[in-house]
Amino acid sequence: MGTVSLKLTERVYRSENDFQDLKKSWNNLVRFTGADVFQLHEWQYSWWDNFGSNNELYIITYSLQDQLIAILPFFIQEKKFNRFRFVKTLHFIGSHLTTIEGGILPVNKAFAGYLDIIVHPDHVDLISKKIRVLFEELIQTVDQINLDEIPEHSLLMHSLPSLRGSDKWILNKTEASVCSQCLIGSDWDRYLSTLSRSTRKNIRRGLRSIYDDEVFDIKEAETEEEFDRIFDMLVRLHQNRWHQQDLPGIFADKRMEDFFRSTALNLFKNGWASIHWAEKKQQIFAVELSYHFNHTIYTVQTGYDTESEYTRYSPSNLIIYHMMKTGIDNGYLVFDWLRGAESYKSSTTSLVLQNQKLTLSARNNSGYRLFLTEISTNLLTKFQNEKWVLSVYLGNYTLLKALNKNFKRVIFHIVSK
Template sequence: MEMKVKEIRNFDEFKRVKPMWDQMLEDSPNDMFFLKHEWLRLWWKHFGRDKELLVLTVWDSNEPIAAAPFYIADERIYGLRCRTVRIIGSDIALRSDFLLLKRPEEALRAIIKHMMKIKNEWDLIRLDDLPADSITIHPIERTLRGTGTIYDIMPGALSPYLLIEGSWEEYWRARGKSLRKEIRLRLNRASKNHYLHRLHYRGGGNVEWLMGKVLEIESKSWKYKSGTSILSNPDETRFFLDLARLADRRGWLHLNMIELDGHPAAYQFNIIYKKTILGLKTSFNLNFGKLSPGKLILYDLIRFAFEEGISEVDFGGQAESYKMRWTDRVREHRNFVIFNVASPFILLYLKPLLRKIGPLRWVKGKFELMARRRKDD
């Protein structure tokens, strides 16, 4: 019997499927925080107003076996409107994925076939930062090849992570001498010249007050000056405030903070899910930059992980050098772009080939000719 795909395009309807979604995720081999119904719902609340919801559920008879939490958004490519399908929350999450419960290859084939049936609604499908070790990767590659779909696959984030093994003392002795010396000097200097207060918040207190300190640090950070702070976007500010409240109620929140002379100097906004620390946001106050509070708070976080029975610290993001001083492991990700052959944006896939056989201006002219109808009135 062929699998059936059902669409959820109404947010109220998506809210109603929470019990089913939660059970599917609990039973799924790719259970991750960024597929939690609460996470998806919260993201949509703050960022979904100019987008179209397109959540797909796959059914085998009367049993739900997979889901794709998609949305459609208007994006600009070469100044033209491009209807892009993405996974909800993938712009903020450390990674994204499909919710797969059973028969992943057949379920993914049903999802891809359904998307091709409604290809008049989209130009590109972007699947960003799927974990390379996810049960999704090989089945979706085989599915795309088997259905003759035009797609591209590119490396995604190389995200450092630390498995918590052995004792803190063993781990710390195994770190390089230069790192141990640097941290020791920074701690001594901070303690000698300032009143140093270190905080690990796990719930049960005044989360609003603590988030006020987080935003104070953000306002005095290099990210604020560069326009990349969570304060730079009011929607993102409200999202993280709401996420802190939600995570505090659910026991997921971990706020790690360092204060110097009573002033917040650095913070880490973490989620603890299934004994894994997920590092979502971090920043430090530039006024204390000479003391390297960002390094001290990372030291504090890892020591906390060893002492509190954490299994893994997921630093997220890319493999920046300051993270790689604390671990030798990285988690690979894959980015997929699926092209609609009926869309003018198929030229994005053909562009490298066309570059070889003709002037780039021919490509540009052809693109503009095919895409003229896509321009806004």
């Protein structure tokens, strides 16, 4: 029977109980669509449970008969724009938060490597036709639709042409994070043959030091108690390394530690997370937390002791190579470094993905102000990131400081009008 003759049902879930009740059908759809680990109910609900307070849950689902075919995991945030005005913005669950109970979190990006809607592959065209209509309804309720970290393959990106030219919103598309992936395939030697000679040599020599020379051991947590114990070590090593650079580290905020711990444990119980560590003589000097889903291994957090005598072996990298090699034996095809294209990632990377950010600002006073704020923030971020280039050309720190100060003043003047 074709989808044309079936009734499409739209439903909005606003309570945490409804969110929990969706778990089984939610994950069944995620598995079938081959979505990322960040779309799993366990990850999404954990984020909401830790950071969703004071926001309005707004999960939209579409069903044909009794079959769930699409999930749009949104929430609405109401925040104070200035002394006299509040604004409402719609986001993906897992997005970066600019305001939160207990103060701003020590992150300036979304919590997830990828955020997206979840759509049954047989009904992509049907949901694609609904997106513009849905957004036209939503923009009457909120001042801005702000969707971050959208992957290149997302249905939202394919629906972009239909979102242009609206008299209801101003559309803005910008680049979000870059993510690096290694296509490890199904054969270890074949994967190594795709790398440069020096990288291939380093990996083989490093793994020989583990497997043959037994310089140190790489272990993996097998129980929840062991997982939790090694997670404590991960936090300690991670924080120590950042403290050495006079920086607080992401786990300085207890809320971040609680989120990562609870999320990882929930995924671990289902076989979707692991924690590996390097150890010698009961001394742990490197820990790697990773997620595993849909034939993909995701790096999540790393901690290592920069002062250990084993640092010269790059134990964190050797854990990664070990995970790649054993991952192939267990049917994994992709190793995802997630954000960043640092040199230690690029040497093994097969594919670089550019996430996108879509913003639809309502054509009203609040929407215009949010649009100007976003544009100015993007400019300011770019300006901050490229100040060092300016300093080289200007050769004058005083002038650079004055430019920075006046740039901020101009931006503030624009958005405050």
